[in-house]
Amino acid sequence: MGQASLSGLCLPYCDERIATTVTARQNEFERVAMPHSRSLLRVARRLASDPAAAEDLVQETYFRAWRSFNQFQTGTNIRAWLFRIMFNAFYAHGRQISAAPILVSLDAPGRDTEPQSQSGASLAEIAEISNALEELSSEHRTVLLLAVVEGFTCREMAGILSLPIGTVMSRLSRGRQALRERLAPAAPRVWQARAAAGRAGRET
Amino acid sequence: MNCSDITEIAPLYISAELDSQGAAEFDAHLKSCPACMAELEAQARLDERFREALLTEKVDVSRVNRRIRELIAAESSGPIAAPLLPQPRRWMAASMGIAAAFLLLAAGYLLVPGHVARVYADAGRDHQLEVVEQQPRPWITDPEKIAALAEQQGISGPVPSELASSYHLERAKICRLDGRLFLHLVYSDGAREFSLFLRQRDGQRLTGAIRGFSNGRLLRASSAGSENISSFETSHLTAMVATDQPADAALHFARSASAVLQD
Numbered sequence: 248m249g250q251a252s253l254s255g256l257c258l259p260y261c262d263e264r265i266a267t268t269v270t271a272r273q274n275e276f277e278r279v280a281m282p283h284s285r286s287l288l289r290v291a292r293r294l295a296s297d298p299a300a301a302e303d304l305v306q307e308t309y310f311r312a313w314r315s316f317n318q319f320q321t322g323t324n325i326r327a328w329l330f331r332i333m334f335n336a337f338y339a340h341g342r343q344i345s346a347a348p349i350l351v352s353l354d355a356p357g358r359d360t361e362p363q364s365q366s367g368a369s370l371a372e373i374a375e376i377s378n379a380l381e382e383l384s385s386e387h388r389t390v391l392l393l394a395v396v397e398g399f400t401c402r403e404m405a406g407i408l409s410l411p412i413g414t415v416m417s418r419l420s421r422g423r424q425a426l427r428e429r430l431a432p433a434a435p436r437v438w439q440a441r442a443a444a445g446r447a448g449r450e451t
Numbered sequence: 452m453n454c455s456d457i458t459e460i461a462p463l464y465i466s467a468e469l470d471s472q473g474a475a476e477f478d479a480h481l482k483s484c485p486a487c488m489a490e491l492e493a494q495a496r497l498d499e500r501f502r503e504a505l506l507t508e509k510v511d512v513s514r515v516n517r518r519i520r521e522l523i524a525a526e527s528s529g530p531i532a533a534p535l536l537p538q539p540r541r542w543m544a545a546s547m548g549i550a551a552a553f554l555l556l557a558a559g560y561l562l563v564p565g566h567v568a569r570v571y572a573d574a575g576r577d578h579q580l581e582v583v584e585q586q587p588r589p590w591i592t593d594p595e596k597i598a599a600l601a602e603q604q605g606i607s608g609p610v611p612s613e614l615a616s617s618y619h620l621e622r623a624k625i626c627r628l629d630g631r632l633f634l635h636l637v638y639s640d641g642a643r644e645f646s647l648f649l650r651q652r653d654g655q656r657l658t659g660a661i662r663g664f665s666n667g668r669l670l671r672a673s674s675a676g677s678e679n680i681s682s683f684e685t686s687h688l689t690a691m692v693a694t695d696q697p698a699d700a701a702l703h704f705a706r707s708a709s710a711v712l713q714d
Contacts, residue, residue: 269527276523284512284519289505302515309519313526376504395498396505398660398672398698400466416462427497 276316280309283326287333290392293380294337308333327399331407334389379429387422394419452476457487465494467660467671474656495661495669502662506699568658568673570629571682571691575675577626578646578693582637590622590637597623597636604634605651606688608713614638615707618645631655633691638704645694645704649712652689657682662702670705672698681705686714 287305295301311332312319319328380388393399393407401419405412457480463469464477481488580586591597594612600623601610612620618638626635626648633648659671659682668683675693679701682691690712692704 273523273527281516284516285510288512288515289510305515306518306522310522313523373504373507376501394466395502400468401462402468419462423494423497426501430497
């Protein structure tokens with residue numbers, strides 16, 4: 248009898264506590280994780296075969312992140328954590344979602360769209376850069392996007408991509424050189440020649 | 452450190468990952484090697500061009516955010532409701548099957564947060580408390596008194612009255628960041644504000660990832676809490692911009708300040 252009474256009193260209280268905990272977790276997830284969806288989608292669009300596949304990849308990333316969010320430590324680098332999840336998802340699918348030409352939107356920004364860059368590159372410039380980027384290997388494209396656009400350090404990228412930091416540095420240097428070849432072919436490239444000489448020296 | 456070393460570790464220098472000794476050796480080499488300096492500048496310009504083009508692109512997250520929120524709400528209230536899931540894709544369905552294995556990997560992965568230089572952390576906090584939250588402080592608004600305050604701090608040349616086209620100098624005060632006195636200038640366009648911190652250059656070395664090039668100076672970027680910081684050095688000044696606006700706005704303000712602050 249006593250137990251029944253206790254249960255009767257406890258259950259609603261426990262349910263309320265659980266609901267409160269879930270709501271707090273959702274609020275925390277919304278606060279710390281959701282602001283990064285734009286960054287993830289920006290990169291996903293360069294990885295995926297079409298815009299819908301890019302959105303699916305981001306959605307799957309957040310779904311996985313939500314399910315393991317209780318193990319995430321507040322104050323650690325959630326952006327890098329989300330990107331690592333996204334690249335793991337991407338690699339898990341055997342890169343079936345290969346990159347496709349990017350559609351440059353000419354629409355005016357809407358409520359949920361990113362504000363324009365303060366200086367704002369011209370459409371011709373965006374198209375030229377996009378074309379050059381598409382010509383790069385996916386390895387070079389990935390590290391350039393993560394480092395230059397998203398601002399990750401080499402160490403963070405090594406964690407995100409599960410690669411040795413030396414590999415990341417090498418890909419980044421070569422990616423920058425490859426991009427330069429396409430965007431400023433006439434410019435002298437001292438480091439590229441030096442790197443090539445170094446490689447030749449090592450090969451002999 | 453020779454030219455080959457420089458070539459190899461340039462990515463670490465650009466992303467501000469070298470330790471202080473390595474960065475100092477890198478800087479010393481750049482000063483003595485015009486070819487490496489020119490190469491680094493070319494890379495910085497290319498990075499800037501690349502970043503600006505991609506950040507200008509519109510990225511509409513309204514649909515994917517709505518789908519994520521629906522999915523999480525459904526997950527939180529019980530088993531996942533099938534209708535809330537997106538149209539199944541082969542690769543996504545397969546991935547769900549291996550999610551358990553993946554989660555073990557993802558759960559064990561936690562990155563250490565990046566170190567924020569103390570001076571940036573202090574600048575971000577000052578901007579947040581004194582500008583965004585508008586906690587009462589003894590500000591000076593008279594342009595002549597602001598100029599006198601700058602001169603008193605050893606800041607030669609006129610204090611910019613306007614930056615980034617539409618931002619006007621509104622008020623100033625002296626503040627202490629990382630144990631050093633800075634002139635804290637606040638610029639406003641009527642709706643938004645940013646802070647510009649100036650002091651006479653001393654031995655303090657600015658850190659942060661290189662994010663651009665302006666007026667022959669490297670622009671660096673960092674973040675502190677919810678504030679974005681962009682910094683640069685003239686021949687005699689250390690300058691930092693702090694704003695609660697996006698990182699590219701901080702860079703834009705710093706570029707504007709660099710354009711008018713002469714060596």
